[in-house]
Amino acid sequence: MHDIRLIRENPAAFDAGLARRGLPPRSIDLIALDERRRTTIAAAQDAQTRRNDLSKQIGQAKATKDDARATALMAEVAALKARLPELEQDERTMGVELDAALAAIPNLPAHDVPEGADEDDNRLVHERGKKPSFGFPDIREHDAIGPALGMDFETGIAIAGARFTMLRGPVARLNRALGQFMLDRLVADYGYEEVAPPVLVREEALFGTGQLPKFAEDLFRTTDDRWLIPTAEVSLTNIVRERVLAEGELPLRFAALTPCFRSEAGAAGRDTRGLIRQHQFDKVEMVSIVTPDASDDEHERMTSAAEGALEALGLPYRRMLLCTGDMGFSAARTYDLEVWLPGQGRYREISSCSTCTDFQARRMNARFRAEGGKPQFVHTLNGSGLAVGRTLVAVIENYQQEDGSVAVPTVLQPYLGGLTMLERPR
Missing domain, CATH: 1.10.287.40 (Serine-tRNA synthetase, tRNA binding domain)
Structure with a gap:
């Protein structure tokens, strides 16, 4: 606003x-x-x-x-x-x-955001991690490997329709392990407060973070005028709506693992195979509430937290600074992290970390007061830490074996009772 x-x-x-x-x-x-x-x-x-x-x-x-x-x-x-x-x-x-x-007017871009029309004009910041080298020629995509491990596309579609998947057995365990691992890291290593927020919210919550009124068609609405969250950013950021915080309370950092729901109204025909673009998916979300002078450093800190999860998982990735034409409505600056998918032979987005300056705070009337001073609007930031389904895709493709099994990254093995390999049920 x-x-x-x-x-x-x-x-x-x-x-x-x-x-x-x-x-x-x-x-x-x-x-x-x-x-x-x-x-x-x-x-x-x-x-x-x-x-x-x-x-x-x-x-x-x-x-x-x-x-x-x-x-x-x-x-x-x-x-x-x-x-x-x-x-x-x-x-x-x-x-x-x-x-x-x-x-209805989007946030203004920060001075260091490159100008451009679309993703082709985004700027590479850095590229990290070693792409896997396979000793076999048939490098497959996740939707070819996953069904044998419990990725049940047919039942998901039969129950709920297109862009729904049922995860079963080994792959369901891996999906759960990924979410827990990400959340544990944010709490233990980065000081985020774990939150279990509502996934149904009122209209004013979505207005506060900028999804409404402009993007209503991208959301799911219930018959009693509540909305399913497209991201836990909505619930977490609105924790401070209509509040005046003491400066000493900041920064506030929240993290949540929730299901997210998106109608994908503008994505007809895109990524119709596999888990890349679903109506329902799990995501670990980070939200920070800070003073204006701290928001740039917090943006870097948040993005580094998401990068750390990828590095711990041994997944090659790159950081992109989005151009003005590819940024979201509420963002003043956005870093996208893109993970390497060897089955597709390209990088795909797995996290977006944005600083929204005081844009959302004005819509929510979220402020802070320095001692002896007048109330000022806080700055809000949000980021994926990470999108669980897309991370599952990345692990399956990067750790695939010739026989169709998938090696379990070392950091996930404690979450799976020491399991080192995902194999098809016998």
Whole structure:
């Protein structure tokens, strides 16, 4: 959410930020709407002041038996009384219109975000890990290896439809181990507070993090007007909504392992095979609430936490700085981590870590107060630490064996009772 006061103070900078996003200038229209609203507010205030003053004059006229003057003054008060509700309604209407216009505009990109139209213009930051070398020629994708280990696509589709999968037996255990491993690392090594949040939320929670109103078609809605979360970012970030925190309480760091739900409305025909793009998937999410001067360092810290999980699993990956045309709605800067999938022979996104500056905080009215100071908006950050299903895909493809079994990464073996190899049930 943008602050109209800041737009009024520096309209050129606001329009320049929109231009980097590939959007037309908006400051003139927004400021004009705000001016009309402010003029209406002033007119209502003047009318109320005039009404109060006339009421006093009516009393004075009656005291001096000046009935003609009292009658004229009462007529003017009656006219003002009729006019005030109209002015107040006009102000409310313009306020709603202005808020809706501001809410539909994405966050402005940070100064170091490269300009570009799409993922082809993203910038490589670094590439780490050694791609596996296989001693056999038939390198397979996860959807060819997985069924023998319990990746049941047919039953998932039969029960729930396309883009649903049932995990059974060995692969279900591996999926559970991955989520627990990721969450344990964040809590023990990075100081995140573990949270088990609701996966059904109210509309205002999704508005606060920027999914609504613009991306309603990407979400699942229940019949009682609740929404299934597309990411635990929604639940975790809203922990601080409508609050004024003491500066000493920050930073706050939350982590959760939850199912996530996305309609994938804009993904028709994309990744229809396998686990890459599902309507329901598990994800470990990180959220940080910090002071503005700490948000850049926190962004690096959060991204490093996600990278650490990939390194511990022995998965090769690269970090990409997203360009202005590929960033999410609420983000000011986003790093994508892309894991190497040897079956596909390419990198695929497995984590996004974003700083949203005060964009979400304004929508949630989440603030902090330094000692002796005025409340300021916090900065919010979120990141995947990691997407469990895509990590499962990466482990299966990178640790595949010629006979169809999958070696278990060393760090996951304690979560699987010492199991070192996933093999098809006998």
